[in-house]
Amino acid sequence: MKTIGVLTSGGDSPGMNAAIRAVVRFGVRNNLRVIGIERGYCGLIDGAFREMNFPNVAGIMERGGTILRTSRCGEFYTKEGRAKAAEQLRSAGIEGLVVIGGEGSLTGAKLLYEEHKIPVVGIPGTIDNDISLTDMCVGVDTCLNTVVEAIQKLKDTATSHERAFIVEVMGRSSGYIALCAALATGAEAAIVPEIPIDWEKLSARLFEERKRGKINCIIVVAEGAGGAFHVAKNLENRIGYETRVSILGHIQRGGSPTAFDRILATRMGAEAVKALMEKKNCVMTALQLGRVVTVPIEEVLKEKKPLDMNLYQLAHLLS
Numbered sequence: 001m002k003t004i005g006v007l008t009s010g011g012d013s014p015g016m017n018a019a020i021r022a023v024v025r026f027g028v029r030n031n032l033r034v035i036g037i038e039r040g041y042c043g044l045i046d047g048a049f050r051e052m053n054f055p056n057v058a059g060i061m062e063r064g065g066t067i068l069r070t071s072r073c074g075e076f077y078t079k080e081g082r083a084k085a086a087e088q089l090r091s092a093g094i095e096g097l098v099v100i101g102g103e104g105s106l107t108g109a110k111l112l113y114e115e116h117k118i119p120v121v122g123i124p125g126t127i128d129n130d131i132s133l134t135d136m137c138v139g140v141d142t143c144l145n146t147v148v149e150a151i152q153k154l155k156d157t158a159t160s161h162e163r164a165f166i167v168e169v170m171g172r173s174s175g176y177i178a179l180c181a182a183l184a185t186g187a188e189a190a191i192v193p194e195i196p197i198d199w200e201k202l203s204a205r206l207f208e209e210r211k212r213g214k215i216n217c218i219i220v221v222a223e224g225a226g227g228a229f230h231v232a233k234n235l236e237n238r239i240g241y242e243t244r245v246s247i248l249g250h251i252q253r254g255g256s257p258t259a260f261d262r263i264l265a266t267r268m269g270a271e272a273v274k275a276l277m278e279k280k281n282c283v284m285t286a287l288q289l290g291r292v293v294t295v296p297i298e299e300v301l302k303e304k305k306p307l308d309m310n311l312y313q314l315a316h317l318l319s
């Protein structure tokens with residue numbers, strides 16, 4: 001293998017740049033030519049390629065977002081779009097592709113391999129942590145730190161005014177961000193799509209706590225659980241607090257990556273190039289019990305990542 005490509009696809013996540021840097025530098029150190037593909041699968045279809053080398057990834061590790069830019073590419077969902085993409089790769093002499101992104105991006109990579117035999121390796125990059133067979137995805141840790149900082153600020157206001165805040169976080173159909181943010185801030189409740197809520201029971205508990213003297217209340221709700229306004233409708237006027245809603249939104253996706261994300265992205269970037277050189281086709285890098293390994297993308301996409309019920313119980317036990 002002489003030439004490989006790298007792209008970022010789907011929602012950006014902090015640490016993607018660190019992964020790009022590692023792919024480029026590990027590739028160059030192993031005598032590979034590395035081509036950067038702009039705007040995810042859309043740029044792949046259009047042939048938006050640029051030569052990457054050691055110096056042009058200098059200073060990008062600490063930057064949020066992705067220097068290659070990204071997209072959610074409708075055309076790549078079609079067979080014709082993927083055929084165009086495969087043709088672009090062939091005519092540029094790109095023999096293997098590293099795809100950094102979430103579940104949709106990995107599905108696209110798998111189809112490119114199945115339909116056109118293009119060797120692909122995925123790196124899980126998404127704030128949602130909804131990809132199975134890996135303990136963590138690139139960007140999750142930074143996102144959680146951003147969310148925790150925001151909730152901490154809301155808690156100051158909640159305490160000063162003796163209010164409840166219903167804080168909506170991202171996560172698509174996963175409750176991971178909501179649950180971990182609730183754990184890390186000692187929130188009164190985490191509302192997640194994976195677990196149905198008994199509104200009677202929850203509002204009675206919050207009301208009891210208020211009567212016992214609690215002066216603030218933080219409820220973290222995952223967007224996939226119906227969102228903050230849905231929760232407010234079910235709890236307002238029943239819990240003894242004046243209530244406010246706060247939707248954190250895309251602030252959760254930006255920012256300089258934490259040390260954890262930089263290191264994870266770097267390890268995964270190098271592992272992805274290694275996997276291509278070793279002809280391990282259609283695999284994803286994964287963090288399992290502290291080690292970065294590769295797992296078949298097919299296995300990854302077979303199951304939904306389950307929410308850790310022990311964490312959920314712990315969060316509520318300790319709140």
Ligand code: F6P
Binds near residue numbers: 011127
């Ligand atoms: O997958 C990352 C994510 O931020 C989800 O948590 C969220 O549902 C979605 O992307 C938002 O997508 P967009 O930026 O396209 O609105």
